[in-house]
Amino acid sequence: xxxxxxxxxxxxxxxxxxxxxxxxxxxxxxxxxxxxxxxxxxxxxxxxxxxxxxxxxxxxxxxxxxxxxxxxxxxxxxxxxxxxxxxxxxxxxxxxxxxxxxxxxxxxxxxxxxxxxxxxxxxxxxxxxxxxxxxxxxxxxxxxxxxxxxxxxxxxxxxxxxxxxxxxxxxxxxxxxxxxxxxxxxxxxxxxxxxxxxxxxxxxxxxxxxxxxxxxxxxxxxxxxxxxxxxxxxxxxxxxxxxxxxxxxxxxxxxxxxxxxxxxxxxxxxxxxxxxxxxxxxxxxxxxxxxxxxxxxxxxxxxxxxxxxxxxxxxxxxxxxxxxxxxxxxxxxxxxxxxxxxxxxxxxxxxxxxxxxxxxxxxxxxxxxxxxxxxxxxxxxxxxxxxxxxxxxxxxxxxxxxxxxxxxxxxxxxxxxxxxxxxxxxxxxxxxxxxxxxxxxxxxxxxxxxxxxxxxxxxxxxxxxxxxxxxxxxxxxxxxxxxxxxxxxxxxxxxxxxxxxxxxxxxxxxxxxxxxxxxxxxxxxxxxxxxxxxxxxxxxxxxxxxxxxxxxxxxxxxxxxxxxxxxxxxxxxxxxxxxxxxxxxxxxxxxx
Amino acid sequence: xxxxxxxxxxxxxxxxxxxxxxxxxxxxxxxxxxxxxxxxxxxxxxxxxxxxxxxxxxxxxxxxxxxxxxxxxxxxxxxxxxxxxxxxxxxxxxxxxxxxxxxxxxxxxxxxxxxxxxxxxxxxxxxxxxxxxxxxxxxxxxxxxxxxxxxxxxxxxxxxxxxxxxxxxxxxxxxxxxxxxxxxxxxxxxxxxxxxxxxxxxxxxxxxxxxxxxxxx
Numbered sequence: 001x002x003x004x005x006x007x008x009x010x011x012x013x014x015x016x017x018x019x020x021x022x023x024x025x026x027x028x029x030x031x032x033x034x035x036x037x038x039x040x041x042x043x044x045x046x047x048x049x050x051x052x053x054x055x056x057x058x059x060x061x062x063x064x065x066x067x068x069x070x071x072x073x074x075x076x077x078x079x080x081x082x083x084x085x086x087x088x089x090x091x092x093x094x095x096x097x098x099x100x101x102x103x104x105x106x107x108x109x110x111x112x113x114x115x116x117x118x119x120x121x122x123x124x125x126x127x128x129x130x131x132x133x134x135x136x137x138x139x140x141x142x143x144x145x146x147x148x149x150x151x152x153x154x155x156x157x158x159x160x161x162x163x164x165x166x167x168x169x170x171x172x173x174x175x176x177x178x179x180x181x182x183x184x185x186x187x188x189x190x191x192x193x194x195x196x197x198x199x200x201x202x203x204x205x206x207x208x209x210x211x212x213x214x215x216x217x218x219x220x221x222x223x224x225x226x227x228x229x230x231x232x233x234x235x236x237x238x239x240x241x242x243x244x245x246x247x248x249x250x251x252x253x254x255x256x257x258x259x260x261x262x263x264x265x266x267x268x269x270x271x272x273x274x275x276x277x278x279x280x281x282x283x284x285x286x287x288x289x290x291x292x293x294x295x296x297x298x299x300x301x302x303x304x305x306x307x308x309x310x311x312x313x314x315x316x317x318x319x320x321x322x323x324x325x326x327x328x329x330x331x332x333x334x335x336x337x338x339x340x341x342x343x344x345x346x347x348x349x350x351x352x353x354x355x356x357x358x359x360x361x362x363x364x365x366x367x368x369x370x371x372x373x374x375x376x377x378x379x380x381x382x383x384x385x386x387x388x389x390x391x392x393x394x395x396x397x398x399x400x401x402x403x404x405x406x407x408x409x410x411x412x413x414x415x416x417x418x419x420x421x422x423x424x425x426x427x428x429x430x431x432x433x434x435x436x437x438x439x440x441x442x443x444x445x446x447x448x449x450x451x452x453x454x455x456x457x458x459x460x461x462x463x464x465x466x467x468x469x470x471x472x473x474x475x476x477x478x479x480x481x482x483x484x485x486x487x488x489x490x491x492x493x494x495x496x497x498x499x500x501x502x503x504x505x506x507x508x509x510x511x512x513x514x515x516x517x518x519x520x521x522x523x524x525x526x527x528x529x530x531x532x533x534x535x536x537x538x539x540x541x542x543x544x545x546x547x548x549x550x551x552x553x554x555x556x557x558x559x560x561x562x563x564x565x566x567x568x569x570x571x572x573x574x575x576x577x578x579x580x581x582x583x584x585x586x587x588x589x590x591x592x
Numbered sequence: 593x594x595x596x597x598x599x600x601x602x603x604x605x606x607x608x609x610x611x612x613x614x615x616x617x618x619x620x621x622x623x624x625x626x627x628x629x630x631x632x633x634x635x636x637x638x639x640x641x642x643x644x645x646x647x648x649x650x651x652x653x654x655x656x657x658x659x660x661x662x663x664x665x666x667x668x669x670x671x672x673x674x675x676x677x678x679x680x681x682x683x684x685x686x687x688x689x690x691x692x693x694x695x696x697x698x699x700x701x702x703x704x705x706x707x708x709x710x711x712x713x714x715x716x717x718x719x720x721x722x723x724x725x726x727x728x729x730x731x732x733x734x735x736x737x738x739x740x741x742x743x744x745x746x747x748x749x750x751x752x753x754x755x756x757x758x759x760x761x762x763x764x765x766x767x768x769x770x771x772x773x774x775x776x777x778x779x780x781x782x783x784x785x786x787x788x789x790x791x792x793x794x795x796x797x798x799x800x801x802x803x804x805x806x807x808x809x
Contacts, residue, residue, distance in 0.1 A: 067687075068684055071684070073677060073681055074674065074677060143678060143681075144674040144675065144677060144678040145678055147674070148671075148674070167681065167742065168742070169681070169684035169685050169687075169688050169742060170688045170689060170690075170740065171688060171690055171738070171739055171740020171741060171742060171743065172738050172739050172740060173688070173689055173690070173738060173740075210656075214656075214659055214660055214663045215659060215663065216659070217655050217656065217658070217659045237689065238689060241689035241690070241693075241738055242689075244737075244738045245693075245730060245737050245738050246724075246726055248737035248738060249726050249728045249737055250726065252728075252732075252737075253726075253728065276737075278738075280739050280740060280741050282740070282741035282742055283741040286741070493725055496721045496722055497719075497721075497722060498718055498719065498720075498721075499721065558725040558726070559726075561725060562724045562725055562726050564721075565721045565722070565723075565724055566724070568706065568720060568721045569703075569706045569707075569720065569721060572707045572720075574709045574718070575709055575718040575719075575720075577711075
């Protein structure tokens, strides 16, 4: 009987212990799996899980022929953990002999080009600030070769961090247009305005790693990065380089503050926009801030005589004059409250309308335009593209809005005929000459050919429709008159034998920044033209601000000649096959 | 109890008159002595188990070996991509217009003659354009007109530019200097790598002197 009872007690005890154990396990299970699950998972991931950013590559910017103007490359930043810096012992750290921190910094300096003493000072300063510091950037922008050299030093306290950067292999070629990027974001030019196409999406890669860092099979989860698209420009890098070189040479030769040259094709696409001084986007801080953009788009000015072309075309188109209308032109024009003078005094000349344009007579232009309604004139200017930003929509581009023609004072009503009291950007001027080169049809100026996304999808920018400004005959007549500027203006540096070139010179007065009148010491000399006239292909505008050695438009004439010359050479433009039409510039009473 | 025995139980007992009544109770037959398991079975079982373990081990070794191989190959691919990229960078800089121009200059090359054009109508050829008016060299005392900071990393091109600068800055007696540079002696050229201040610049130019446009900064 006693044995039986003892037996039952033992059974109960065992059962109790079993249940207690079970309960303990259940509680522990719930604790681990439910209560602390998140924290434990995180800890586990932290111990063996690794998350890496896979950088998407920002898209390149290429010229019309595919020459790379901007691209992204891998660069590395060298970071160290200051509190773990120590001398490496042979036998312990896998080095053959003692490598002190100083030795290591000397070797780093030899690779990166930094002064080892500077590196040491940076390191000491950081340790002084915080003895437990675990992070210090010693050097940035290391190339692949430098990366490998530093990695081969085998410093346990150094870490190389990938930091893709932007490089511009062609340097300052089109640097004014391409722009540049800052540390995290694009700052200027097309880098900024084409961000939507160029920008890349970063991906990520997470995996569990073994003790030696090898990913454990099956644990790798990858989100692929999306590379940025390729922006193709209408710019021709070779032409851009040569035009830039010439612009810089002439700017230096003339002692000018700056020079700008635009080469545009007849379809409105821009082949080159050169500036001097300009920016090398690899090193934007080497240029003054005002030289880092593109004056062709951002610097509106009063264009002066090269603007007469548009007033003249408008008058031809309105039927108010013809190339051979005969006038007697004194050098001044006076009416109540207004006074207009030519650049130089001259006796009363018997010029035709074309002669007035060729000799750039202000008083003649005013006489010709006596019957022109300024509202009509401003309609023409509007259709030529003045008063609004071009379709390029360059970062910081000016619109230079047209004023209401009804609100002009009597003097300005006359001045707008020869490009004073009216502002325009150089690109607007080039774009307006394009209309004359294209048989009177103005096509939107553009610089972006296409955007090709990483998966090969090509999108072309939406451009506004072209618009007829003047009749084809008017454009032809205007160019015929302008051909005489090249041949009969009195400069043998102007024409190129065998080629029909139409151009207009201008010496514009520059207003003071505060708008208090014209600066007598500041002139903008310029030449704008179209060639070859029998089959127009290019528009060239070249201008120099405040030249010192030659202060009239004659200074810009050799520059224009050379620009046209290099385009003919570069594109093998054949000589004109037709003769220049005979447009009388003067008349004599005897002939009648 | 065997099946036969069970059937026996269910069968109606019948008394056979001519047979002596059988005894209902019998002793169970002695169970046959259980034979010891044969060694071969144990060996087969254990060998099978070992085989499975080894196969499992081999499989995971093979998989992780693959992972190591993959990791190594990926490392190699990254390293190759790096060197491909740095070589491509070199090519891009070397093919930049600046480098081509400087190298061509260094080799003594001149711009080619413009194309000649044949007219189908007549037998004459029409010449291309005349020469450029600008005769200045591509590199002058202040460096390239169209600079490229990346070119400084190319030793050959950088040396050429520096030579050309030194040449351009060399003065001779009676030479016209740009306004603002008073001294002829020791006017060291600025180098692109480490710009040195020419001794002449230490002297303040007289007030009102026109500085050369390129020295604006």
